[in-house]
Amino acid sequence: MGRYIVHRLLVMIPTLIAISIVVFTIINLPPGNFFSTYIAELQATGQKADLVRIHFLEQQYGFDRPLWQQYLYWVGGLLHGDLGYSFLYNEPVSQVVGDRLLLTLIVSFATILFTYLVAFPIGIYSATHQYSWSDHTLTLLGFLGLATPNFLLALVLLYFANVYFGISIGGLMDPNYVNRPWSWAKTVSVLAHLWIPVIVIGLGGTAAMIRRLRANLLDELHKQYVVTARAKGVAPVKLLFKYPLRMALNPFIADIGSLLPHVISGAVIVSVVMSLPTTGPMLLEALRSQDMYLAGSFLMFLAFMTVIGVLISDLALAALDPRIRLQAGRRP
Amino acid sequence: MSEIEIGGATAANAVPADGVEPLAHYVSSRPFDPYASERLTSAQERFYSASQWRMMWWKLRRHRIAVLSGAVLLAMYVSILFCEFLAPYAADTRNGDFIYAPPQAVHILFDGRLVWPYVDGYDYRLDLNTLKRIYTPDPNKREPIRFFCRGDSYRFWDLIRGDLHLFCPARGGQLFLLGTDRLGRDMLSRIIYGARISLTVGLLGVVVSFTLAVLIGGIAGYYGGWTDILIQRVIEVVQSFPHLPLWMALSAILPVSWSPLLVYFGITLILGLIEWTHLARAVRSKLLALREEDFCTAAVLMGARPARIIGRHLLPSFMSHLIASATLMIPSMILGETALSFLGLGLRPPMTSWGVLLNEAQNINVVALYPWLMLPVIPVIVTILAFNFLGDGLRDAADPYH
Numbered sequence: 001m002g003r004y005i006v007h008r009l010l011v012m013i014p015t016l017i018a019i020s021i022v023v024f025t026i027i028n029l030p031p032g033n034f035f036s037t038y039i040a041e042l043q044a045t046g047q048k049a050d051l052v053r054i055h056f057l058e059q060q061y062g063f064d065r066p067l068w069q070q071y072l073y074w075v076g077g078l079l080h081g082d083l084g085y086s087f088l089y090n091e092p093v094s095q096v097v098g099d100r101l102l103l104t105l106i107v108s109f110a111t112i113l114f115t116y117l118v119a120f121p122i123g124i125y126s127a128t129h130q131y132s133w134s135d136h137t138l139t140l141l142g143f144l145g146l147a148t149p150n151f152l153l154a155l156v157l158l159y160f161a162n163v164y165f166g167i168s169i170g171g172l173m174d175p176n177y178v179n180r181p182w183s184w185a186k187t188v189s190v191l192a193h194l195w196i197p198v199i200v201i202g203l204g205g206t207a208a209m210i211r212r213l214r215a216n217l218l219d220e221l222h223k224q225y226v227v228t229a230r231a232k233g234v235a236p237v238k239l240l241f242k243y244p245l246r247m248a249l250n251p252f253i254a255d256i257g258s259l260l261p262h263v264i265s266g267a268v269i270v271s272v273v274m275s276l277p278t279t280g281p282m283l284l285e286a287l288r289s290q291d292m293y294l295a296g297s298f299l300m301f302l303a304f305m306t307v308i309g310v311l312i313s314d315l316a317l318a319a320l321d322p323r324i325r326l327q328a329g330r331r332p
Numbered sequence: 333m334s335e336i337e338i339g340g341a342t343a344a345n346a347v348p349a350d351g352v353e354p355l356a357h358y359v360s361s362r363p364f365d366p367y368a369s370e371r372l373t374s375a376q377e378r379f380y381s382a383s384q385w386r387m388m389w390w391k392l393r394r395h396r397i398a399v400l401s402g403a404v405l406l407a408m409y410v411s412i413l414f415c416e417f418l419a420p421y422a423a424d425t426r427n428g429d430f431i432y433a434p435p436q437a438v439h440i441l442f443d444g445r446l447v448w449p450y451v452d453g454y455d456y457r458l459d460l461n462t463l464k465r466i467y468t469p470d471p472n473k474r475e476p477i478r479f480f481c482r483g484d485s486y487r488f489w490d491l492i493r494g495d496l497h498l499f500c501p502a503r504g505g506q507l508f509l510l511g512t513d514r515l516g517r518d519m520l521s522r523i524i525y526g527a528r529i530s531l532t533v534g535l536l537g538v539v540v541s542f543t544l545a546v547l548i549g550g551i552a553g554y555y556g557g558w559t560d561i562l563i564q565r566v567i568e569v570v571q572s573f574p575h576l577p578l579w580m581a582l583s584a585i586l587p588v589s590w591s592p593l594l595v596y597f598g599i600t601l602i603l604g605l606i607e608w609t610h611l612a613r614a615v616r617s618k619l620l621a622l623r624e625e626d627f628c629t630a631a632v633l634m635g636a637r638p639a640r641i642i643g644r645h646l647l648p649s650f651m652s653h654l655i656a657s658a659t660l661m662i663p664s665m666i667l668g669e670t671a672l673s674f675l676g677l678g679l680r681p682p683m684t685s686w687g688v689l690l691n692e693a694q695n696i697n698v699v700a701l702y703p704w705l706m707l708p709v710i711p712v713i714v715t716i717l718a719f720n721f722l723g724d725g726l727r728d729a730a731d732p733y734h
Contacts, residue, residue, distance in 0.1 A: 014565065015569055018565070018566070018569040019569055019572065022573070026582065029585045030585050143720060143721075144713070146716070146720065147663070147712075147713045147717045148709070149674070149709060151671065151674055155695075155706075156699055156706075158696060158699075159700060162696075261572070262574075264574035265575050265576030268574070269671050269675065272675060283577060283580065284580065284677075287580055287581055288676075288677075290584070295581060298577070299573075299578070299581055302573075303572055303573050306573070306574055310572060
């Protein structure tokens with residue numbers, strides 16, 4: 001197992017480097033850098049640019065150097081927590097971001113938890129009751145969940161949550177708790193607000209997961225060993241849980257890799273609609289105003305989160321499945 | 333011992349006992365066909381000699397939901413050819429007197445009798461307390477719908493002038509079947525026009541994705557070795573980006589000075605550039621297996637070049653699977669465009685797509701006051717469901733021997 005973990009961590013490094021190169025390219029794609037537009041803007045409005053400060057910033061972030069050196073500066077900064085400088089807020093990115101990253105993590109984690117908790121029982125039920133009315137209904141609901149743009153669903157749910165449950169619109173907590181230190185009451189308020197985004201973001205992924213679990217489980221259920229076991233009189237519940245379900249679970253865990261980008265994408269747009277204090281709205285704002293360092297660090301953070309999520313799912317898979325664990329580093 | 337068995341034994345040995353006349357030798361005079369047992373009926377023959385595509389079609393035909401979805405999609409795609417004719421108003425006609433008018437109901441009964449379809453005209457009043465526009469249908473103002481009539485003028489496909497519509501409001505009346513937006517533009521007409529953009533974004537994006545997937549996956553699968561490992565890593569990197577933020581970033585850096593049409597192509601390109609990875613993986617794994625087949629070796633020995641082997645010999649053997657997977661890719665692109673335009677990063681207003689229309693439904697007031705502004709989501713859902721069902725059906729059908 002130790003060898004596998006080491007191997008898996010080593011593979012992650014080139015991936016992260018490649019991701020950082022892509023993100024840096026995106027940061028630099030708009031013509032000109034922030035300072036040239038900034039100075040031009042100030043001059044256009046007849047103001048005087050603080051050339052000393054700009055010069056200082058330019059030097060600190062290496063704008064006067066060739067591109068590959070700028071890249072190394074940026075990556076070096078990332079490695080010890082300097083996320084760059086947000087020119088929109090005139091503050092270092094790490095200050096601007098605040099606890100948005102933490103809240104993004106909370107929302108994503110809760111969504112994945114929700115996905116598993118809902119998809120697992122429903123998937124098993126659908127597979128064991130194939131072609132029953134409830135199976136058809138659940139399948140239809142799942143398809144609707146896949147097809148509805150989640151941002152609109154968020155709006156509608158938000159409205160009804162406000163009308164029927166009196167939950168304040170927007171945000172992840174009651175307005176009273178914003179900028180307060182974490183307390184029990186604040187946590188409760190966050191939980192009361194969390195369920196809408198979690199349901200909305202999780203819906204698409206849950207539907208996909210149910211369909212996959214159902215298909216996998218059905219494949220297993222039609223195999224000979226199940227028939228044999230049933231013929232020998234193994235109790236139905238034990239038969240289901242002991243063999244076919246374990247086989248069908250593998251893809252379930254491996255799915256985190258594809259679930260996580262989905263959840264993060266969903267979280268971005270849903271949090272824009274619901275104005276959650278997560279990375280989504282700020283990323284949008286940063287992109288709109290071409291504050292590329294801020295946008296770049298968000299992109300980097302989101303991609304990093306995905307990579308870590310895939311790592312965790314791979315490790316969990318290895319723990320469950322000896323075939324993967326023992327093949328570490330060996331290509332078939 | 334039964335008699336039959338004795339007789340059989342005698343016949344088999346064919347050694348007549350002494351003093352017994354042997355049986356006369358009998359030969360049937362009918363012509364002998366050694367393949368008689370393998371003769372096929374014409375129906376069977378048709379089945380066994382059917383091409384792969386024909387078998388796919390037979391299998392698909394049995395999948396009723398898939399066929400229905402295919403028909404719905406076909407109708408939608410045909411309708412985008414004639415949206416100027418189908419829409420009662422032009423996309424940008426503003427009805428200043430009817431801002432945020434709710435949908436009108438079509439009546440076909442009057443006093444219990446069947447009559448020509450009509451709508452009730454609106455009485456407009458401004459609520460001075462809430463400053464909300466209040467429209468009440470007035471049963472006395474019957475406005476019969478006209479069919480095949482002259483209405484707003486348009487340039488068909490930007491080429492031919494015309495003003496013929498499938499149906500339009502009564503002369504001097506209004507017809508807002510799905511209500512109007514903040515400029516008094518008819519939602520139904522705008523949804524019909526929006527289909528032109530929203531539906532083609534998915535198709536063009538898939539073309540881009542498909543080409544990339546076949547090209548890159550083909551190279552990885554055919555050459556294997558280092559090329560394969562490198563391409564695999566690239567795919568992993570692209571996949572580890574959450575799509576939407578990357579789409580947002582890429583479309584945010586499209587220059588503002590671009591014309592709407594250029595932005596449209598830019599967005600399709602961006603959507604296509606990121607979605608190809610799953611398909612490329614499928615192509616790669618198929619090719620890895622297929623290149624070991626004898627027909628491939630034969631082609632190599634006859635001196636065919638890699639491009640010919642991949643394109644002419646390998647790809648056609650699983651093209652049906654590729655097309656099925658490509659169909660399943662379209663929904664995510666349509667949703668992607670919708671999401672981008674909804675956020676204001678995608679297409680921009682002179683263009684009308686369903687996402688651009690939904691952009692107006694961005695805040696909670698809309699849900700509370702003007703819920704009909706959310707209606708463009710219905711064609712989105714229908715399209716996506718249809719593509720999913722069709723894709724599922726195609727995927728099952730792509731394996732006709734299964």
